[in-house]
Amino acid sequence: MTRAGGSPLGLHRVLEPAGVLPQAAWRLDPDPRIWPDEVRVRVDRLNLDAASFRQLRESCGGSAAAMRAAVTDIVASRGKMQNPVTGSGGMLTGVVAEAGPGSLLGLAPGDRIATLVSLSLTPLVIDDGLARWDGRTEQVPCAGHAILFGRSIATVLPDDLPGPLALAVLDVCGAPALTHRVVSEAARRAGGPGGTGGPVVAVLGAGGQSGSLSAAAARRAGARRVIGVVPVESEAAALRGAGLADPVVIADARDPVGLAGAVARAGGPADVTVVCVDVPGCEGGAVLATAEGGTVIFFSMATSFTAAALGAEGAAADVTMLIGNGYVPGHARLALDLVRAEPGVREIFESRVEEP
Amino acid sequence: MTRAGGSPLGLHRVLEPAGVLPQAAWRLDPDPRIWPDEVRVRVDRLNLDAASFRQLRESCGGSAAAMRAAVTDIVASRGKMQNPVTGSGGMLTGVVAEAGPGSLLGLAPGDRIATLVSLSLTPLVIDDGLARWDGRTEQVPCAGHAILFGRSIATVLPDDLPGPLALAVLDVCGAPALTHRVVSEAARRAGGPGGTGGPVVAVLGAGGQSGSLSAAAARRAGARRVIGVVPVESEAAALRGAGLADPVVIADARDPVGLAGAVARAGGPADVTVVCVDVPGCEGGAVLATAEGGTVIFFSMATSFTAAALGAEGAAADVTMLIGNGYVPGHARLALDLVRAEPGVREIFESRVEEP
Numbered sequence: 001m002t003r004a005g006g007s008p009l010g011l012h013r014v015l016e017p018a019g020v021l022p023q024a025a026w027r028l029d030p031d032p033r034i035w036p037d038e039v040r041v042r043v044d045r046l047n048l049d050a051a052s053f054r055q056l057r058e059s060c061g062g063s064a065a066a067m068r069a070a071v072t073d074i075v076a077s078r079g080k081m082q083n084p085v086t087g088s089g090g091m092l093t094g095v096v097a098e099a100g101p102g103s104l105l106g107l108a109p110g111d112r113i114a115t116l117v118s119l120s121l122t123p124l125v126i127d128d129g130l131a132r133w134d135g136r137t138e139q140v141p142c143a144g145h146a147i148l149f150g151r152s153i154a155t156v157l158p159d160d161l162p163g164p165l166a167l168a169v170l171d172v173c174g175a176p177a178l179t180h181r182v183v184s185e186a187a188r189r190a191g192g193p194g195g196t197g198g199p200v201v202a203v204l205g206a207g208g209q210s211g212s213l214s215a216a217a218a219r220r221a222g223a224r225r226v227i228g229v230v231p232v233e234s235e236a237a238a239l240r241g242a243g244l245a246d247p248v249v250i251a252d253a254r255d256p257v258g259l260a261g262a263v264a265r266a267g268g269p270a271d272v273t274v275v276c277v278d279v280p281g282c283e284g285g286a287v288l289a290t291a292e293g294g295t296v297i298f299f300s301m302a303t304s305f306t307a308a309a310l311g312a313e314g315a316a317a318d319v320t321m322l323i324g325n326g327y328v329p330g331h332a333r334l335a336l337d338l339v340r341a342e343p344g345v346r347e348i349f350e351s352r353v354e355e356p
Numbered sequence: 357m358t359r360a361g362g363s364p365l366g367l368h369r370v371l372e373p374a375g376v377l378p379q380a381a382w383r384l385d386p387d388p389r390i391w392p393d394e395v396r397v398r399v400d401r402l403n404l405d406a407a408s409f410r411q412l413r414e415s416c417g418g419s420a421a422a423m424r425a426a427v428t429d430i431v432a433s434r435g436k437m438q439n440p441v442t443g444s445g446g447m448l449t450g451v452v453a454e455a456g457p458g459s460l461l462g463l464a465p466g467d468r469i470a471t472l473v474s475l476s477l478t479p480l481v482i483d484d485g486l487a488r489w490d491g492r493t494e495q496v497p498c499a500g501h502a503i504l505f506g507r508s509i510a511t512v513l514p515d516d517l518p519g520p521l522a523l524a525v526l527d528v529c530g531a532p533a534l535t536h537r538v539v540s541e542a543a544r545r546a547g548g549p550g551g552t553g554g555p556v557v558a559v560l561g562a563g564g565q566s567g568s569l570s571a572a573a574a575r576r577a578g579a580r581r582v583i584g585v586v587p588v589e590s591e592a593a594a595l596r597g598a599g600l601a602d603p604v605v606i607a608d609a610r611d612p613v614g615l616a617g618a619v620a621r622a623g624g625p626a627d628v629t630v631v632c633v634d635v636p637g638c639e640g641g642a643v644l645a646t647a648e649g650g651t652v653i654f655f656s657m658a659t660s661f662t663a664a665a666l667g668a669e670g671a672a673a674d675v676t677m678l679i680g681n682g683y684v685p686g687h688a689r690l691a692l693d694l695v696r697a698e699p700g701v702r703e704i705f706e707s708r709v710e711e712p
Contacts, residue, residue: 019614020640021640021671022670023663024639024640024663086662087666089666116669151671151672254375256376284379288365305654306442307380309679310444310445310476311379311380312682313474313682314508315507316507317681318685321678321679321681323668325668327668327672
C-alpha cells in the first residue's frame with residue numbers, strides 16, 4: 001500500500017484525542033502496516049517502568065493472573081503499554097521485522113534491538129496473553145509487535161551482555177547520563193573533578209537499578225562523596241558490598257525530617273540529590289536533604305509536580321529541581337559502559353534481573 | 357499555655373498522615389493557639405491558584421454557591437485550602453493578630469501581610485462561609501484565621517499598591533524570579549545581556565499574570581526576543597498593547613505541532629520556554645517549541661511530571677526541564693518592582709484583578 005509520509009513523532013498513529021503527541025494520547029493505532037519512515041519490531045520482552053510495576057503488583061494483590069490481565073487489557077484498549085495510574089511505560093526488546101525505506105534509525109530486519117523511547121508512546125499489540133510472565137519481575141516475556149516512528153530512538157543490543165541485563169540497563173540509562181551531566185557541572189563550578197571541592201551527591205534508592213547506575217555516574221563525574229540512601233538493611237548490605245556509595249545510610253525517603261537528618265549526619269546536605277525511588281511522597285525529603293543552591297533531579301515516575309514545587313516553596317528552599325529527561329545524548333553508551341566497568345553495578349543488576 | 361518549641365516547617369501541625377510535611381499532609385491542625393515560633397493571621401482574602409480556581413469553577417459549573425461550598429468543605433476537612441484534584445493552593449492576605457516570642461518572621465500585630473508560602477501548607481479556618489465571594493475571580497474575600505510557621509515566609513504589603521493587585525502579584529512572584537535567573541544565565545553564556553547573542557524566550561500564557569511578569573523579567577534579564585504565546589485574539593490584542601512581548605502569536609499550547617510551528621515562525625525555537633498556562637496537556641508542546649540544549653520552566657500547577665519526562669524522551673529532545681520553585685530569594689521585591697516599572701504588566705493585572 002502507498003502512504004504519504006508519516007510524522008517522525010508518530011502523530012499519524014494517534015487515535016484519540018486528536019492532535020496530541022503519542023505519549024499524551026489515550027489510544028494509539030498499532031496497525032502492523034508501517035509507514036515509510038517506520039520500523040516494525042517483533043517483540044520478545046517488555047520491561048515495565050518500576051513505578052508502573054509496583055502499582056500493578058499492589059493493585060493486583062500480587063496475583064500473576066491478575067497482572068497479566070491488567071497489562072493485556074491496557075494494551076488492548078490503548079494500543080500501547082501506558083499504566084493509566086502512573087502514566088509511565090517502560091521499554092521493550094525484540095527483533096526488527098521490517099524497516100520502511102524512509103527510516104533514519106539505521107536498523108535492518110533481523111537486528112536485535114531495545115527501544116530507548118517509552119512504551120507509553122510506542123504502538124503495541126500483544127499476541128500471547130503474556131502467558132510466560134509470572135508477575136514476579138518487571139521483565140515480561142511477550143510475543144507481539146511494536147512500531148517505531150522516525151524519531152523513536154532504538155539501539156542494537158550489545159553482544160557482550162545478556163539480553164535481560166542490557167534491557168534493564170537501557171531502561172534507566174537516562175538517569176546516569178543526566179546525573180553525570182549535572183554532577184560534572186557542579187564539580188566544574190567547585191574547582192574541577194578530583195579536587196576537594198567536588199560536590200556531595202545523595203542518591204535516594206541507590207540500591208536499585210537507576211540508583212546504582214546514578215551513584216556510579218556521580219562518582220565518575222567528580223563527586224567528592226556519594227551518599228547512598230536505601231530503605232532497609234538488606235539493601236544497605238548489598239550496596240556496601242557493591243562499593244558504589246560511601247557512606248550507605250538507611251532512611252525512609254518518605255519521612256522528610258528523618259531523611260534530611262540521615263543525609264546531614266552522613267556528610268550532607270547534598271549539593272546534588274538524585275531521586276531514584278519508585279514510591280510516591282519523596283519530594284519533600286529530597287528538597288530538605290539538599291543544600292541551598294543545590295539541585296534535585298527527580299527520576300522517579302512517582303514524582304508529583306505540585307508536591308515538589310510547593311514543597312520547596314513551603315520550606316523556603318532555594319533549590320533547582322529538574323524533571324529527569326529520559327533522553328540525554330550518549331545515554332545508552334554511558335550506561336552500558338558503567339555496567340561493564342563497575343562490577344558493583346553489575347552485581348546489583350544481576351541480583352535483580354531474572355535470567356531468561 | 358506552655359508548649360515546647362514547634363517545628364519551623366510546621367510538622368507539629370500535621371494530623372494525618374503522620375511524619376509528612378504540611379504540604380503533603382491530608383489534614384492539618386488549624387488550632388488558633390500558636391506555638392512560640394508561630395504567627396496567627398486574621399485573614400481577609402484568599403487568592404486561589406489559577407489551576408485550582410479553574411478546576412473548581414469547571415467542576416461547579418460556574419455556580420458561586422457551589423464554589424463557596426466546595427472551598428469551605430475542603431478547608432473544614434483538611435484544615436487548609438489545598439484543592440484535592442490539582443494539589444495546589446494559592447496564598448492569602450490578612451493582618452497579624454499575634455506573633456509568638458520565638459518567631460523570626462519580623463512581623464508584629466497589626467501588620468498587613470501577604471503569605472509567600474502556599475495555602476496548601478497553611479493551617480486555615482474560614483469563619484464566614486465565604487459569603488462575600490461571587491466565584492467570578494480567584495480572589496476570595498474571607499474572614500478567618502491562618503497560622504504561619506517559623507519558616508513560612510510572608511511579606512508586609514506595600515503601601516503604594518492596592519491590596520488585591522499586590523496579592524495577585526505576590527501570588528506568582530516565583531515565576532518572574534526564576535525566569536530572570538534562567539534567562540540571565542543563558543544570556544551570560546551567550547555573550548552578555550544586550551548583545552545580539554541573548555536568548556530567545558517563549559512565554560506560554562504571556563497574557564496572564566505569571567506570564568506577563570515572566571515576559572517582563574525575561575526582557576530585563578537580557579532576552580534577545582520575547583515571543584508571547586496566547587490562546588485567543590482578545591488576549592493577543594491586550595498583550596500587544598502592553599508591549600511586553602514581540603512578536604505576539606496565537607496558538608493552542610495543548611497542540612504540540614501547532615505550537616512548535618507558531619513559535620518557530622515567530623523567531624524560535626526558544627532557548628528558554630516558560631510555561632504559565634493553567635490548563636493540562638502543554639508539556640509536549642513546550643518541549644517541541646524549545647531548541648536542543650534549551651530549557652523549559654514549568655510554572656503551571658497543571659503540569660504532569662510523567663508527561664514532561666516521557667514527552668521529552670519520546671521526542672528525543674535534549675532539553676533541561678525545571679520544576680518552577682515558588683521560592684527564589686528576592687522574588688517578592690523583583691515582582692513588585694516589575695509591576696511598578698512596567699505599565700504593561702500593571703495594565704494586565706488591573707484588567708484581571710477585581711477591585712475590592
